[in-house]
Amino acid sequence: MRDFSYLRAGSVEAARQAAALPGAMLLAGGTTLIDLAKCGVAEPDSLVDITHLKGLDKVEVSERGATIGALAKMGHVADHADIKSRFPAVSEALWQAASAQIRNMATIGGNLMQRTRCPYFRDPSNFPACNKREPGSGCSALGGVTRGHAVLGTSEACIAMYPGDLAAALVAFDAIVHLGERRVPVDDFFLVPGTTPEREHAIEPGEMITAIEIPHSAAARRSTYLKIRDRQSYEFAAASAAVGIEFEADGRTIRDLRVALGGVATKPWRARAVEEALKGKVLGPDAVRAASLLAVEGAVDHGANHYKIELAPRVVARAILKMGETA
Amino acid sequence: MTVHNIRVGESKRGDASDGGADAVGGRLSRVDGPAKITGAAKYAVEQQLDGLAYAVLVESTIASGKVRSIDTSVAEAAPGVLKVLTPDIIISLRTASDWFGTPPPDAPYCPLARDVTFSGQHVAAVVAETFEQAVAAAALVEVSYYETPAIVDLSDAKAGDGIPIDAMTKEWGDAQAAFASAPVRICAAYNTPREYQAPMEPHGLIAHWEGDKLTVWEPSQWLDGMARTYAEWFDVPFENVRLVSPYIGGGFGSKALALSHGAVAASAAKMLGRPVRLVMTRPQTFTGYGGRAATRQTVTIGADRQGKIQSIVHRGINETSIDGMWVEPLGSVTSIMYATPNFSSKQNVVRVNSVVPGAMRAPGENPSAFGIESAIDELAYEVGIDPLEIRLRNYAEQDPEAKKAWSTRQLREAFAAGAERFGWAKRTPEPRSMRDGNQLIGWGVAAGTYPVRRAYGEAIVRILADGSVEVESSSIDMGQGTYTILAQTAAETVGVPADNVVVKLGDSRFPRAGVAGGSRLAGVMTGAVYKAATSALDQLVGLAISDPRSPFHALQANTLVVANGRISSPRGDGPDLSIAELLSSVGRDHIEATGDTMPANSTAQDRYKNYTTIAMAVPHTEGDYSRHSWCAHFIEVRVDEDFGTVRVSRVVSALDSGRLYNPKLAESQWKGGIIMGIGQALLEEGIVDRRHGRIVNNNLADYLVPTNADIPDIEVISVGIPDLHSSVLGGKGVGELAIVGVAPAIANAVFHATGKRVRDLPITLEKLI
Secondary structure: OOOOEEEEOOOHHHHHHHHOOOOEEEEOOOOOHHHHHHHOOOOOOEEEEOOOOOOOOOEEEOOOEEEEEOOOEHHHHHOOHHHHHHOHHHHHHHHOOOOHHHHHHOEHHHHHOOOOOOOOOOOOOOOOOEOOOOOOOOEOOOOOOOOOOOOEOOOOOOOOOOOOOHHHHHHHOOOEEEEOOEEEEHHHHEOOOOOOOOOOEOOOOOOOOOEEEEEOOHHHHOEEEEEEOOOOOOOOOOEEEEEEEEEOOOOOEEEEEEEEEEOOEOOOEEOHHHHHHHOOOEOOHHHHHHHHHHHHOOOOOOOOOOHHHHHHHHHHHHHHHHHHHOO | OOOOOEEHHHHOOOOHHHOOOOOOOOOOOOOOHHHHHHOOOOOHHHOOOOOOEEEEEEEOOOOOEEEEEEEOHHHHOOOOEEEEEEOOEOOOEEOOOOOOOOOOOOOEEOOOOOEEOOOOOEEEEEEEOOHHHHHHHHOOOEEEEEEOOOOOOOOOOOOOOOEEOHHHOEEEOOHHHHHHOOOEEEEEEEEEOOEOOOOOOOOEEEEEEEOOEEEEEOOOOOHHHHHHHHHHHHOOOHHHEEEEOOOOOOOOOOOOOOOHHHHHHHHHHHHHOOOEEEEOOOHHHHOOOOOEOOEEEEEEEEEOOOOOEEEEEEEEEEEEOOOOOOOOOOOOOOOOOEOOOOEEEEEEEEEOOOOOOOOOOOOOHHHHHHHHHHHHHHHHHHHOOOHHHHHHHOEOOOOOOOOOEEOOOOHHHHHHHHHHHHOHHHOOOOOOOOEEOOEEEEEEEEEEEEEOOEOOEEEEEEEEOOOOEEEEOOOOOOOOOHHHHHHHHHHHHHOOOHHHEEEEOOEOOOOOEOOOOOOOHHHHHHHHHHHHHHHHHHHHHHHHHHOOOOOOHHHOOOOOEEEOOEEEOOOOOOOEEEHHHHHHHOOOOEEEEEEEOOOOOOOHHHHHHHHHOOOOOEOOOOOOEEOEEEEEEEEEEEEEOOOOOEEEEEEEEEEEOEOOOOHHHHHHHHHHHHHHHHHHHHOOOOOEEOOOOEEOOOOOOOOOOOOHHHOOOEEEEEOOOOOOOOOOOOEOOOOOHHHOOHHHHHHHHHHHHHOOOOOEOOOOHHHOO
């Protein structure tokens, strides 16, 4: 870990200005940043601490939707009564993420900025080639240990998986990221690697996440987050699905459906093809299973991660059917 | 510095679990528990010393080749750097003998490698004023290499068949012929991956020289053995090295030997003339020393149609390093679990570019049981017999290998008690025949065993002026409960409340002990403390009877009773004094006795060899008996039929560890072993990048061990009886036993649930999806 300077920002504006300087990074809960600094991946010249800024940790649920301050802790949001009742998938995604200790430290804004767990990305001394870390240096994961790598949204430059849980739920319910005044739909906030895997978020120098807004919807209200993994707790998803459903008055015909995947793609992955295939249909096991296969359309495996292509549609189908049962 | 003195009284819970707890066999809570829970327990590397410097290791980034050059100039110029050590810049050490005490070649030893034989090998180290400065400078050391192709693992085409280990060959009858003529034949291959001990406390030490005397604060399962190694490395007398290890944050076999990082730290301390602290990073713990070797076994069983075994043919290989030798004895359970008239087991070891593997909970027995206990389940399905019944039909009434009677073998009782409690009779035999919604339910059984390893120990017991009792031993407590059971032993033997006993461990200045490994320490040390305490008690009673100043002198008794800290005559017709009052009356401020379990004619050399090597361990088949602990695990799994995820939902294990010195602590150890077995079965695997020969999941986020959410309620049942052939007080081994057989019980349950036989651990979801 290199020496760095530390600045306690006095205001959001001051934080944004300080963080715009080359080599500067914002410090919130620190659960990702400090970890990456220990690995030698993050080498900031200066840290701009924003943890004490007032007013950025509120969770408010109004007529329009939920607004979650960037400094709200994961654990706090997971346990918020209105989030649990109006956006169950959001609460469940948070509960199943990380560990209790990390959820009590990590912030919502920082959670969106969480970086990949690709072991090659995280070990610069042994694996100098990483296009995400050093653009143009190559990809050590290609041809390596790929059990945890993405099958969707990959490129020749990068197959690193986006590891987060919360973002899948946010993408499913059309959340909007507040970068001060600027508003970016969360699906556009996360970028696929393409030829620029070093660029993971649609955020510019000098910008800072201030809040996340999630609009109300009937689908969000009837939603769930299903996370499948080898270990029952404290592990990233092998495959996960955020699913919300709204029925017509008959209680059987699907009016609205939201499906997003975690653990399988280079970004939180909205599965619109599944949604479109089932909208207007009567919910039933065969139709749901057939449509769920569309979730991995275009998926490409790298050997050891092939199971994700089998697993993800099954997770989607189970989650949709579970939401149907609660009618 | 002092070793923490732990007073038993501080840890009593005051609830029913402590009732009648003071004596051997009582359920006294761990006396070191409160210190650990509150953070008061000071671990080895937490010592604060003036002038402490910090060392950080630099590791090889190739798996095979030579160091071409090391450029230390940038690192040396970094802030706070005191020294950069390389193979060329380090004091010369002497090669130490191995743990058998085999005389070493008269050759220098360098703990930093010029010839690289695995990725993650120590090639340099940086010492600085602060830990952060050392970390930063370590990243600035530029190492270049001549790289050569590596043999990455057992499946590497270059690995070959390996080296036959003739000492592992066991044969009787004509196994091949009997197999060829058997009506029922099964043959299958079973693999276990590299697994890691992953103790919470990483390896590390503080080394401090004063003249030619070295003090090392280091978590250790074997103070005297490690002190010997340091003494030999630095060519100083054994007595000049003091090892201090008050607490150990988990060892599981990995902290029994002095390792190369210790040599680096002690060399740096000598070169700088300052105490040096070196602690491995978590990734370094995956390559700084060895975990369990990857293994391959084929198990071939010939049987009749009633499932009676006629022949077992077993072949095993385990990996070792390029220049070290580790044999994981894969035929150890295979040869004794079932009666068979014909048997053959052979083993090879294969050199690969990894750190030399090491001991990890039940080395040998653990993978061995995965092979034979899976294979017997396969045989049960082949002949259509209940997996529990087939084990009883092939029950070994004596040791089939040694042809000797068991000292005690309560395995039949374990099967009966476990099956009853688990409800095994309600099992439907067909695979996929039990389910709950999407969850396929499977019930599996497997047995386990571990030999009774015996050695010798010594202890001092003092009866002090205030009537309290003090015990000293260089043995250690890594959580298994040595502090507690030795307090109980001394309390019961002398006749005082356990509250009045102070146990001091973890300092090589105390009376000596062999390794805390192979589940031998409790049997050894309770025996030594019992003898020392008996001797102290005899002195006390002798004084009371014979000293003219004693109030008992006039009684002319030939014995007295000591109980609850008071002395009286057997018939209660004389004085009734506290121990303190008696000592005061006879003008003594303490009584001291040394006790040991060594043979009477032992020389000083015998003693040194016994405590600093494992060469004098007593064979478990010595004399007329074969001595082992035994267990039977009954395990329920739930497998999601869509996702392939396996969760253990119920465990009932019945275990025979002989007499339990403290059932509460023994049960905890058994449960810990079972939990570790669940991790082995479902989660744990060191994954190698085949291009680089490097473990890539070298951290606790990617090398998965079970969390609380993965562990159901575990019920353990003791079916042991005192076994006085195994130890002075009748106990057999506890710590290693319970992991043995857990993985095959889970694999067998997964087969019952799904119809899929998984023979490669761990059983991850893609193997079932």
